[in-house]
Amino acid sequence: MRFSPLVLAILLFCAETTAHAAGLKFIDIPADEQAPALHGAVWYPCAAPPGPVTLGRIVVPAVKDCPVTGTKLPLIVVSHGNLGWFGGHHDTAEALANAGYVVVAITHPGDTSSDPGRSVFERPADIKRLIDYMIATCPTMP
DSSP states (O other): OOOOHHHHHHHHHHHSOOOSEEEEEEEEEOOOSSSOOEEEEEEEEEOSOOEEEEETTEEEEEEETOOOOSSSOOEEEEEOOTBOOGGGGHHHHHHHHHTTOEEEEEEOTTOBTTBOOSOGGGHHHHHHHHHHHHHHHGGGOO
């Protein structure tokens, strides 16, 4: 199997981390007059040793509400696939958090296996609300 140079660089960068576990904080963005509530999670660098944290139907290695390790960290937004949920890419989010990134993901309302009725074209509005939320709460995050 061949890896692209970008994938190799990311893997090497992920190996050079000082964090011990991904911090994990659950987020809820309230509904407004034009859009439903958004629920998700934020993964971020944390210096504490990991423990088991329940994430929906699974248990992940993380530290719930751990203090952030680092400042001015870059933000990555993860948007799940059709009929997915915010924890569907938890392993990628954990690895990126351990590499020094803040990773945020939401469950797109109406595009999950239990609620498949909303259009995929509404996702950009969800992502904009999520980024606006992260910018507004950044000084107090996680």
